[in-house]
Amino acid sequence: MIEPLKHLANTPVKPETLELKFSDIAPPLTERQAALESARCLYCYDAPCVNACPSDIDIPEFIRQIAQDNVNGAAKTIWSENILGGSCARVCPTEILCEQSCVRNKTDECAPVLIGQLQRYATDNADKSAHPFARAESTGKRITIVGAGPAGLSCAHRLAMLGHDVVIHEAQAKSGGLNEYGIASYKMTDDFAQKEVEFLLGIGGIEIVYNSALGREISLSALQSEFDAVFLAIGLGSTRTLALGHEEAPGVMTAVDYIRELRQSDDLTALPVPENAIVIGAGNTAIDMAVQIKRLGAEQVYLVYRRGEEAMSATDHEQALARDEGVQIRTWARPAEIELDNEGKVAGMRFVRTAEDGGKLVDTDRSFSLKAEAIFKAIGQTLVSDELDPAIELSGGKLLVDESLHTTLTGVYAGGDCTGIGQNLTVEAVQQGKKAAESIHQDLMAAGDK
Template sequence: MNHDLTHLPRVGDALADRPGMSPQALEANFSDLHPPLTQRQAIIESQRCLYCYDAPCIEACPSDIDIPRFIRQIGEHNINGAAHTILEQNILGGSCARVCPTEILCERSCVRNQDAECQPVLIGLLQRHATDHMRFDAHPFERAADSGRHVAVVGAGPAGLACAHRLAMFGHRVTIFEAEAKPGGLNEYGIARYKMTDDFARQEVEFLLEIGGIEIRHGQRLGHDLSLARLRTDYDGVFLGLGLGTSRWLGLTGEDAPGLAPAVSYIKELRQADDLTRLPLARRCVVIGAGNTAIDMATQMARLGADEVTLVYRRGVEAMSATGHEQEIAKANGVRMVTWAQPVEVLLDAGGRVAGMRFEKTRTAEGRLVGTGETFELATDAVFGAIGQGFDGASLGDPAASELARDGERIRVDAAFRTSLPGVYAGGDCVAPGQDLTVQAVQHGKLAAHAIHQDLLAKQEAA
């Protein structure tokens, strides 16, 4: 597939005749989506919390943060205490405060979330306030005495980083093998730029590594530079935080034409761009999908200055996996949403580049999605697919890795994130359970680290 986006008109060229879309305006478009609370706002908001004894917000938090406790600590002006409460359960609490869909998790469960109160306690913004303003003299968590054990972690995304940090707390040495040039996974490469600004992903990783005992080796990809068999031989345990490394495609003729690319490829380029005015931009673009990646892609194209941005989904709005909050963000940025339509053909111009896409209207019949036979066309300069990520099967291509039990394409694990191979654990998006959320990946890594630690202790006692 041709994923090169350089043929698209440059932002500067496309917007040269549009006064107001200056570099400063672009910078403003990609500033914080939700500005942080001031100290006064944080104190006032913290006082809205009822500090429930059996707080439903804790039950709704995938990483088990004691939410009433940290909010009370903010109200008592104990910012370091609040941050410690958050980070002891979620070492990536700063990034999760920015990207976690609190509107369907803790804030939805908040007892203030009722008509008379108008809105829940702003838990996400309070969590960000604590982690943004913490000031520790040293790393807040101590590394235990060296256990003499060495664990390999594959993938420096949220799951791998959380696992590594907790293992370091237990005194184990950790080597993280990462395919990309930077650590952070989706936090570094896959989150909308306006959700995580100011190089925060890098800063958070640097903070995490301050505990010591963790080494990251870049340019190392399982199935290419690494084999699971060798890792099992060389290390006392292996954690796989592989993520979902491949984009699903539509399976249409012409899908490899210039002008059609995975949304995640463009988002990655956008995240790493030093100069937004040099990014390739389509004046008219279509995004296929209904998840948060599709919303992020469509919204960012609109904020870059595209004339027309259309998001197309094969089912109705109620079936979209993107939250209502995310959908409203897209609409507020001028994104047009077309539902009950599925792509059937890529339309090319005389030069073989994308000029449009033909869609068939859909409906449900006896619970199944079917085409109606009625079609329509959308003219576009670029089509971005955001129909989900798949597991990179090549990463489990060596004989040892191929023995891992799978649920579909994902790795099967038990409740403690042990795989079917002794000494091998997995978590994050590469395993079957969960919603593919950053906060859930962090929890997987943390719980897997506890299992690894307990299993290593059991081996030591048996010896």
């Protein structure tokens, strides 16, 4: 039961239509398509696509291996740098990273090489009957990781490869983090996030303790005393508020909470859906929310942002997807008032028109209202710092780390969304987890040599 929306009717869309609307948005390449696409790659020596890849995958090499019908080799090339290469192939904004940098991405060339789809082809079709990597000889060291999202899982796998024993504490009932709970269902289908976790754990040496949250079942000080090192991959556990009245009224909900319920639902027909919806935000989560509620049957969906389209953090590709779906994107508008009906339920929202003055956002004397039975907040998330040691330093509301992912506490490292590094992309979280593992290994081995 989605409590804030329990007064709304369930989706009017038929089950067979929902199945189509929430099927894979980017169907995988066939063997023939992969062969043709891989042949388009120029296998550049100084490949700009590699420089644009946050996880340092040798892109020309794995594409060459596909062209040579060596799918297992291609997948291992990917996994050697990004063990979550399958999920990243599905959710990574390749259009602004590797594919944007592709030398084929010129007017005369028509289109870049479809690097993301080739990566998916390799990781989906490789033989997974045996894990592709073996553990090094045991170091006798035990490391704990808080959070089984992309950063935590990546860190755990690399540490296990290096011969360490790893215990992950995960607050939820499943691993995967945003891959499991926060990505639009049509981007990652068929329980792929859990299948990828199962594959990752095949290396051995990794234990996951579920329903174990920092500040609830475990404390940072206890973990520090029990383990040789701690890696924090706790994400951002709290959603920002609009700082308006009536935010607890029936009909107001955070987008991440609705998306979580949608992704965990076994029956999409049981989801409550408003006739008209407003989504506040400008990132990929806002787009995911707007598109999914539209596909679930909302007649009118507005995505509203206080600045212009050029300032939206959602990529042009994501914005185009929303428009194609019929989502109305309204810019230069600041939420000013949640409007209620006579029963105290959401009836709409009033917005103040905004403008830029000397680089600053200012209100104008104009306003407008939109009718809606539900308002979804996708205005960013914040770190829940109450559960952390007061001695750990923050910067901009996130964990402060150095280039090697050390926090200000000895033996404690951090990566992923809980730090202020990068654009909060899955592929960046994977890279930070891998980099932190290498830092932990180096530090522990150096300490052992003394």
